[in-house]
Amino acid sequence: MLVVREPMRVALALITTMVMLGGIYGLLGVHFIAAFQVLIYVGAVMVFMVYVIMLLEVREAPGNTRYSRFLVPGVTAFAALVGVLGISVYRSNAEILAVPGAPAFSVTQFSKAFLSQYWLEFELTSVFLVAAIVAALAVIKVSRRAHG
Amino acid sequence: MPLLLPHTLALIALLPLFGFLLNGFFATALGGHRANERVASIVGCAFPIAAFALTIKAFLDLQAGGFTPIVEPLYRWALIGSSSFEIAFYFDRLSAIMTLVVTGVGSVIHIYSTGYMHADKSYGRFFAHLNLFLFFMLLLVLGRSLLVLFVGWEGVGLASYLLIGFWFDDLTNAKAGRKAFITNRIGDAGFLLGMFLLYRAFGTLDMDTINGAFLTGSEVAMIVPASLVGLLLFIGATGKSAQIPLYVWLPDAMAGPTPVSALIHAATMVTAGVYLTARMSGIYMMAPEASQVMAVVGVLTAFFAATVALVQTDIKKVLAYSTVSQLGFMFLALGVGAYGVAIFHVVTHAFFKACLFLGAGSVIHALGGEQDIRKMGGLRTKIPVTFWTFAIATAAIAGIPGLAGFFSKDEILWYAFASAKGGAPWLWGMAALTALMTAFYMFRLLWLTFMGASRMSHEVEHHVHESPISMTGVLMLLALLSAGGGYIAIPHFLEAQIPLPPIVESLEHYEHTLLIVSIVLAFAGLGLAVFMYGGPPSRAEAIKQGSLPVHRLLSGKYFVDELYDRAIVKPLVWFSDVVLLRGSDKLLDGSLNGLASLAQRSAGMLGRMQTGSLHLYALLVMVGIVGALLWSWRHV
């Protein structure tokens, strides 16, 4: 994904990654999250991205490289970050899963928790989405005004 | 006669203050010249005369009460913790004498000033300042505690500064005023230290309490290092009463108007140190070392000032050095334990020195401002009243028998020789030599100013006129007092309060011998002066040429001022300028500027991070995460 030139191909790579992640969630036993992953991420977010990529037919100037000027420092920092993260994880005591493959909790359990104990987060999601809609409308207005 | 006014003493002190306020507000430029000269002089003179009248009344009350001291508390000034400081007035024999002299001589000098300062542009301010001086001087002599005395002490220093620099348009006068004030302050440091020691020991600053404790030998008094306290108080007296090494302000103080020189620098302020010592005589009786120092410093001052006066050519400077010399005599008397005699000399000195100064003022007035005696002469016939009063006062100071100065000076010489508390023949010897020199230079002054052929320029000679009655009347009164003042036996009057020192028995029979020696010395001085200056001027000139190096040394006042300037003043000025002023400038400005520029530079450096490039920001985020994780290894 990082080395491919065209944005379209990058998008496709990302979609593949997300689907695979959905598979991993399924294997972990959290089926509903896997469903959500594919439904929301791939089905809404990536579709939107693909629309936009197709909309903006970008004609890059020839000779324009893909990479910014922070390539070398970026890769160095990346190596450092990976190293540090890996060593952190390695040092921590990670327990073995209780029963491999068996769902640790079900949708029922999740829904009950979501709507009783974490009801605030539930309400916040709706607020958040409304805010997103309003902001999108505002952006449209700006673009409309810019065009007279 | 009972006291009709319960606050007589406070009134005595406060009346001149009212005069100051009235004149200060209405007769000065601040008040807009609303009052003319006559009103200013009436206000200025009335209050001191009223104070004098009240003083007489208080004295009569004191006498009626058998001379038990009158104490008059006024109010409590401060209550700090458990110690209270009160303003109270105290009237006993010593205060009575001093107050009578201050108010009496003060009043007549005020009257004289109405004539002398006539048509001066700051007439009202002069009387305001003079009244202010009287107020503080009365606080000084009437105060009960050292604190009130100190307020008066500082206040007269202030008034002296204001009056010396009265004609401040001329920078020299202003500088002289400043020099007087600063030199006094140096002495005051010693005074304050002495006060601190006394307060710590006694818990009070009331002078009668402290003195009484020392006289009766209480345990508290025994612990106090009397010599140290005595020396510290003496340092204060050195500044105020112009002894070595702090006398240098007095000759320069002649820059002020002549009535100021008469009142402040002859009759009253400079005697404050003598008064202080006499008041605290109990301490000095317990402190032989401090008394010895006092006597030696006194006689040395007297001697050296007299030598300088021999060759001075300004009429007021001769009188100034003469004052320093006579003050030395007073401290000599104090140093050998003859406190009453010193006060006696204060009184007679007030009479004849004031008469001399006012006479000099009359001469200056007559000559239209000339003060150099080399340009005078032959005034005897032209201003006779001035001449005769001046001559009587000169005879008094020289110690011609029968006049006031003879009695007081002779007593001092006698006690210097024979007092059991520090008298020594060498003290007497130096003092006697000084008396000889005093007679000589005073008659020299008289001859050069009044006798002989006139050396004045023609316009000056044309305008010579006798002074108005306001001036000559005062001169006559003071001359009378100079003549007859010696018959008031002050030492015996004071003996009930301040005992005279015992005489060494083996020396008792010398008394008459020394008396005759004093008389001989006085006439010898007269004779020498007539010999040198009565004849042709070439005689004096020849003697001067013969001893030119000595003459130069004396004319230059032993170059003491120059020494002080180079050794003390210049280093201080350098220190203030280079280290304190410029150094602190650089320090403060530098640190502030440095801080500001540090903030600027660091802001500039941080500002370079805001490039607007998202890539850079993301890179910094990554680096930050790595750093945070690394930190968490160490600390979590």
Next chain:
Amino acid sequence: MDRVTLLLWLSGALFSLGLLGVIVRRNALVMLMCMELMLNGVNLSLVTFSQQRGDAAGAVLVFLVFVVATAEIALAIPIVLLLVRFKRSMDIDRYSDLKG
């Protein structure tokens, strides 16, 4: 090597790769997609921990992250559209008006 460690490594790798992508790629849209990758990495670690502890809190957070990602994309893309329209380029380096 047990499963949790592996999954956590994978999650860390996904996150780091996403961040690296934000640093090195010039195209605005590609940068957005790399940010999505980062979010996915975080999701994976959340799910792993939730499974490990049997706690529903992790799943709730995952849900919230979904919502946030959606909203973010809904806003980011119009912004990018407007930017591209004004700057006529998708190169991030041209968008440095907030410099200084």
